[in-house]
């Protein structure tokens with residue numbers, strides 16, 4: 364059981380206590396414990412039991428519960444509360460923006476017991492009559508519910524990738540290494556995956572027989588040579604059965620989107636798909652066009668580029684030379700600057716850009732002007748020690764409500780580069796969002812615009828912006844646009860990366876790492892960048908140390 368699992372248990376315990384109107388002092392202390400446990404540097408399960416109570420934010424009574432959890436895998440107090448709570452109310456807790464107090468009212472006063480009922484109640488305008496709800500909060504609950512329903516059983520690429528790999532190996536053991544292919548949205552490196560699709564060279568009957576013995580697979584539907592399973596009750600798996608003759612063709616048509624496939628089929632009607640091809644790359648050869656990587660088979664436009672042999676060499680993970688946008692223990696990161704730097708050296712990177720939070724992000728321990736000075740002294744010392752590796756002084760500066768930045772110019776001038784991001788008051792109109800972003804882009808100190816839309820895939824919608832206008836303004840003001848590589852963000856979206864590349868705007872694949880593991884998130888950013896048809900030349904973090912230093916000097920601030 365990881366700290367993150369333990370934190371989830373305390374968070375749920377606290378929320379359920381609130382819903383059932385239990386001791387609010389205690390529920391608050393469990394919420395605090397949940398927050399702290401998630402941030403502990405060491406796994407509680409690996410500590411001697413006697414040391415648990417002395418961990419930050421834990422204490423005696425929470426420690427007792429942690430030990431119960433570690434020993435038995437459950438918490439009796441939580442079990443009792445879950446027992447008393449309808450399942451639909453537990454589902455409501457998973458929806459962002461509806462807190463336990465509101466759920467308590469919804470349940471006890473409106474008699475609503477599930478997300479579906481609640482959406483219905485919103486549509487009937489029933490919430491507005493209750494204490495603590497107005498037309499506005501009813502509307503935002505309604506939107507949160509619609510978002511919840513549209514995201515059921517969908518997964519982040521990063522969350523499903525380990526399962527996809529395990530299943531791939533499992534199928535290869537069951538059938539044969541050369542007979543199993545992963546296809547569909549996963550092969551296209553989409554950021555959200557609704558189902559995992561496999562192509563298996565085997566008759567339907569054999570696939571059915573092989574999987575019928577496995578309790579984790581339940582057959583949902585069977586149509587001709589396509590089998591639809593649910594894996595472990597929650598993940599949709601589609602298996603296409605094929606023979607040697609139609610394998611390349613099926614691999615081709617299950618990899619591309621319908622739009623791509625239709626366009627290809629219409630433009631090259633004479634291709635003989637059964638003509639002894641061994642892989643789907645041969646169809647591009649047969650069509651006389653450039654090979655189109657699976658990740659690009661999204662729409663028809665790429666075919667035109669392939670005809671003109673104009674698809675560039677896509678950026679690779681090995682093209683990343685520096686790790687830009689990172690957090691340390693100075694703000695909300697888990698490791699010291701030195702530990703982050705050493706991890707980068709070990710991974711073969713040439714430089715690290717430390718961008719802790721600015722002062723307005725108080726919840727993330729944002730840096731005061733005094734602490735900035737101390738941090739910069741520490742970086743100077745480390746640069747002497749770690750030479751020729753280099754750490755750059757940066758900040759992830761909050762864009763305030765009126766578009767100003769979080770420090771005076773003199774402070775901003777002390778950084779090697781400033782990344783500007785919006786973190787607070789994310790609920791805003793397009794007009795307001797544009798005003799804030801334009802304020803940051805036109806500020807001469809902004810070198811990189813961080814996570815431009817603030818979206819969290821599957822849980823928080825982006826604030827509305829005029830993408831083209833923002834990208835054009837970044838070009839005009841020589842601002843680099845971040846591709847935040849955290850798999851939950853992937854912001855800028857790949858569809859707009861294509862536009863930015865076309866406009867000649869520089870982008871930067873940044874991990875926004877809050878830990879050493881987080882550094883590797885650059886890989887997800889590269890997947891997005893490939894979909895956006897980016898080359899290493901379009902990417903700031905692909906500059907060598909020497910080139911990066913020249914870049915830093917390239918923008919004159921008057």
Ligand SMILES: [Zn+2]
Nearest residue numbers: 759784813814
């Ligand atoms: Zn941020």
Ligand SMILES: [Zn+2]
Nearest residue numbers: 688690759875
């Ligand atoms: Zn950040």
